[in-house]
Amino acid sequence: MRSTRGRSGVLLRFLAPWVAFPPLVATGAGLGYACGTVVAIIGVLVVGATLTVLLLRRLGNSLLIAMFLAGICGGGVGYEVSAAARLSAGKMLDLAVSEAPQHPEATLFRFRDGRVATGFSGHYERVRRSKNSTHRTNYYVAPLVPDDWILGQPVPAWVGSTEMNNPWHLPWRGGARVDVPDDPDNGFRRAIRECEARGLRGEAGAPILEWVQDPAGWPEKRVEKGLHISATLICMYYIGLIFRLAYEFLTRSSSV
Structure with missing residues (x-):
């Protein structure tokens, strides 16, 4: 009987991440797409905490580790799925950079011209x-500008990133719209205001884009x-669980 219970506990510890992963992915993706990132994070925390309370007595400390990792994984995948769904729900257009502000319905862009003016970047x-x-x-x-753009002309689009090592120097021609709230305190909008304080002027409706090589395949790459x-x-x-089980086995063997 004890051996059966032990085998059952081992099996549950191996299955623990998969008990949590699907509902957390579904929660993160659904709420992220419908309600935004903040609500999705709250939903993932609530679902993760509920599953932990329901299963903690069966799995002990191993569950806490499994749920923590499953929460990160499920929430992360859910966020990427919701972002990919938002991008796929919009239009993908093939157009000149100067036309970008005229298409608020577009989420993916393939540009016929344009360059990233990295010399005028803001932070x-x-x-x-x-x-x-x-x-x-x-x-x-x-600024993402036409090839013949000069300082003083309006900026039709911006590229944005939270990484210093970004691909703006690469000769790509693709953009994926960044979901930036219309909030003056948003970090990207503050960085744009820094650019504008140095003489740049953004065109009304200029999108903030992630610079990508293949806009058509970008939603799938996010997932x-x-x-x-x-x-x-x-x-x-x-890997950690296997080492833990090996340690428990050796400890029991040495005590017999």
């Missing part, structure tokens, strides 16, 4: 301090990125 750093840590988020923007990260984290859980 804003948001610092959040708590009692024990400091979190910094960097926002970078640069793939989330799945790759999730697979790595879940593999780490299983």
Whole structure:
């Protein structure tokens, strides 16, 4: 009887991430698409906490690790799925850079011309301090302009990134609209205001875009990125679990 219970516990520990992963992905994706990122995060936390309470007595501390990783994975994949769904729901247009502000319905762009004017880029750093840590988020923007653009002419589009090592120097011609709220305190909008303070002038309706090589395939790449990260984290859980089970087995064997 004890052996059967032990085997059942081992099986449950192996299955724990997969008990949590699907509902967390569904919660993150559904709420992220319908209600936005903040509501999706709250939903993932509530669902994850509920599953933890329901299963904690059966799995003990192993469940906490499994749920933590499944929460990160499920929430991350859900976010990428919701972002991909928003991009796919809009139009993909093949057009000149100067026409971008005229198409608020478009989410994916393939440009016939244009360049990223990296020499006029802007940056804003948001610092959040708590009692024990400091979190910094960097926002970078640069004008996306026609090939013959000169300073003083309006900027028809912006490229944005939260990474310093971004691909703006590459000769790509694709853009994916960044879901930026119409909030003057948003990091990207603050970075744009820094550019405007130095003489640039954004055209009304100028979109903020992620600079991509293949706009048609970008939604799928967003989902793939989330799945790759999730697979790595879940593999780490299983490696740790195998070492834990080996330790428990050796401990029991030495005590017999």
